Amino acid sequence: MKILVINPGSTSTKIAVYENDTPRLVRNIRHTVDELSSFSHIIDQFEFRKNLVLKELEADNIPFEFDAIVGRGGLLKPIPGGVYEVNDAMLDDILHAMRTHACNLGCLIASELATLLPGCRAFIADPGVVDELDEIARITGSPLMPRITIWHALNQRAIARRYAAAQHVRYEDLDLIVCHLGGGISVGVHHHGKAVDVNNALDGEGPFSPERAGTLPAGQLIDLCCSGRYTKDELKKRISGRAGLTAHLGTTDVPAIVRRIEEGDRHAGLVLDAMIYQIAKSIGAASVVLYGKIDAILLTGGMAHSDYIISRLKERISFLAPVHVYPGEDEMEALALNVLGALRGELPIQVYK
Ligand SMILES: Nc1ncnc2c1ncn2[C@@H]1O[C@H](COP(=O)(O)OP(=O)(O)OP(=O)(O)O)[C@@H](O)[C@H]1O
Ligand SMILES: CCCC(=O)O
Secondary structure, three states, X not given: OEEEEEEEOOOEEEEEEEEOOEEEEEEEEEOOHHHHHOOOOHHHHHHHHHHHHHHHHHHOOOOOOOOEEEEOXXXXXXXXXXXXXXXXXXXXXXXXXXXXXXXXXXXXXXXXXXXXXXXOEEEEEOOOOXXXXXXXXXXXXXXXXXXXXXXXXXXXXXXXXXXXXXXXXXXXHOEEEEEEEXXXXXXXXXXXXXXXXXXXXXXXXXXXXXXXXXXXXXXXXXXHHOOOOOOHHHHHHHHHOOOHHHHHHOOOOHHHHHHHHHOOOHHHHHHHHHHHHHHHHHHHHHHXXXXXXXXXXXEEEHHHHOHXXXXXXXXXXXXXXOEEEEXXXXXXXXXXXXXXXXXXXXXXXXXXX
């Protein structure tokens, strides 16, 4: 079985080719802020990212022959986890999605490329809208605004399962805090196999991140919305796209920021330390969901490669539970293996309605 995996992230496009469970190609194409800022909307990046996938396959002499294409994404209605075949209802919801995110392109590109190959099927798995929140976690101080979650469901779960396998225990028997440190940051409380509390990483909840604003002072936000200085679109971008590190420092590139700090840029140091401080506070808040009984804290995502970030984070959170670091992500393998399991009849193929 040949599977093409497409994972458009906020700062990268990741591509993999699997032959059954063996990776034949894994590529991570990074995008600069400048490169992506020439597109007014994420959806406008469709042709650009699709062509990158095709070029990469050509450059690596991989024939365009697949049994299935799986994309990461997208931001659909809240749904249970699992594998979904792309259908018209899904494409329609993605094209009219209230929330824009690069992962919406994963579903669209997978679907478009699959139509070029007779018999090839398009799928998504564990999209960012997987919702397993406990009832109590949904309540906010305003009945008008219940909490929702948008998070790195695929990678958090894959890393949690990887940790469980290494400990020779079932993921379903563990209590974990999993923190994905990517272009966006999600902090998930996994209680016996369910993510019972996790922030809405995209839309202004949780720590700020390379690209996201995180939780903002609500009163000031209302004043800004009513100031007439910005359109709705511009304000949304200031929360989920051009916010966080990139708003303060003009880049999402953590190694470049660390170099600036080493060269004496004190402002860069203050901003990066503030992000680490906010991540630690979110992990602290997550710990009380589990009454402090935490088997492990797992740190993953691109920024988990950064010694600067991980060492400072550990200083603040190590007293809570053992901390394990999984730099990067297991998303590509998780997508490929989910689809392989579905094609083999070992996992159900769910229908998006
Ligand atoms: N080797 C590294 N050292 C330090 N930071 C890194 C390294 N590699 C990536 N990063 C940082 O990780 C962040 C991107 O993480 P990641 O690749 O997980 O994000 P993404 O896939 O684009 O978005 P998301 O994970 O939110 O979907 C960037 O800020 C980048 O600078
Ligand atoms: C679904 C991922 C959320 C984010 O990138 O912030």
